[in-house]
Amino acid sequence: MSAPSQIFDRAAVRRHRDRAAASVASVADILADTAERLLDRLDDTTRRFTSALDIGGRGITAPLLRARGIATVACDLSAPMLALSGGPAVVADEEWLPFGPGSFDLVVANLSLHWVNDLPGALIQIRRALRPDGLLLASLPAFGTLAELRGALTEAEAMLSEGASPRISPFPDLRDLAGLLQRAGFALPVADVEDIRILYADPMHLLRDLRAAGEANAVQLRDRRTPPRALFPAALAGLPEQDGRAPATLKLAIMTGWAPAPSQPQPLKPGSATHSLAEALAKPD
Numbered sequence: 298m299s300a301p302s303q304i305f306d307r308a309a310v311r312r313h314r315d316r317a318a319a320s321v322a323s324v325a326d327i328l329a330d331t332a333e334r335l336l337d338r339l340d341d342t343t344r345r346f347t348s349a350l351d352i353g354g355r356g357i358t359a360p361l362l363r364a365r366g367i368a369t370v371a372c373d374l375s376a377p378m379l380a381l382s383g384g385p386a387v388v389a390d391e392e393w394l395p396f397g398p399g400s401f402d403l404v405v406a407n408l409s410l411h412w413v414n415d416l417p418g419a420l421i422q423i424r425r426a427l428r429p430d431g432l433l434l435a436s437l438p439a440f441g442t443l444a445e446l447r448g449a450l451t452e453a454e455a456m457l458s459e460g461a462s463p464r465i466s467p468f469p470d471l472r473d474l475a476g477l478l479q480r481a482g483f484a485l486p487v488a489d490v491e492d493i494r495i496l497y498a499d500p501m502h503l504l505r506d507l508r509a510a511g512e513a514n515a516v517q518l519r520d521r522r523t524p525p526r527a528l529f530p531a532a533l534a535g536l537p538e539q540d541g542r543a544p545a546t547l548k549l550a551i552m553t554g555w556a557p558a559p560s561q562p563q564p565l566k567p568g569s570a571t572h573s574l575a576e577a578l579a580k581p582d
Contacts, residue, residue: 313511320509
């Protein structure tokens with residue numbers, strides 16, 4: 298098999314997280330909101346979890362899991378960011394998880410898998426780290442996230458330099474995510490999306506928040522030269538307005554999948570049906 302395309306510069310991802318460890322507290326409310334939306338899915342199941350892995354939770358997710366009485370190990374690509382999680386912690390690359398089969402009955406990845414080059418491979422590793430009937434809860438930005446900023450940057454850069462380089466990460470389409478879970482061997486895969494809209498009185502604060510969260514540009518093909526001085530002021534001036542404020546959209550895709558187990562509902566074997574489709578669709582007399 299060929300190696301996955303290197304869309305993202307993983308060394309840059311680590312540097313951005315290292316740097317953001319000192320500032321991530323300024324966006325803790327946003328990160329906590331997304332983490333709580335994700336963990337709310339635990340309330341929809343009667344399954345009780347005892348050991349969890351928090352992948353890239355930025356010091357937010359692990360404490361929320363422990364508050365639910367779940368023993369939690371945190372892991373992150375960045376040692377400084379990982380130090381914010383407290384408790385047991387392992388510096389680990391999401392693309393090369395160092396955990397043995399069946400190590401956890403719950404894995405939570407809140408806004409941490411969208412900088413992974415081989416997402417199907419990462420999901421396979423997560424599934425292997427889960428015990429039978431263990432649960433994966435993951436959130437990541439879906440296609441349409443930061444559409445306002447992406448459009449404004451592209452238009453401003455095209456105007457200033459007659460070209461545009463990738464300045465915002467490509468995001469997966471929601472329609473593909475459930476298929477990725479199924480491809481990775483998860484049972485009962487589900488992917489849905491929640492729209493979160495944040496309004497900024499000062500559009501510059503949007504850029505500051507992205508940097509504070511460790512979400513600076515790490516696309517491999519990014520332009521590494523210093524951007525034109527006028528680029529960001531022109532782009533921010535071109536953002537749409539809502540009630541006099543600049544909107545930023547996060548399309549939060551939430552993925553759930555279960556590690557296969559004999560106790561789970563199983564599809565019927567082909568040819569085992571006792572009624573035909575025609576009978577099921579027939580109108581009553």
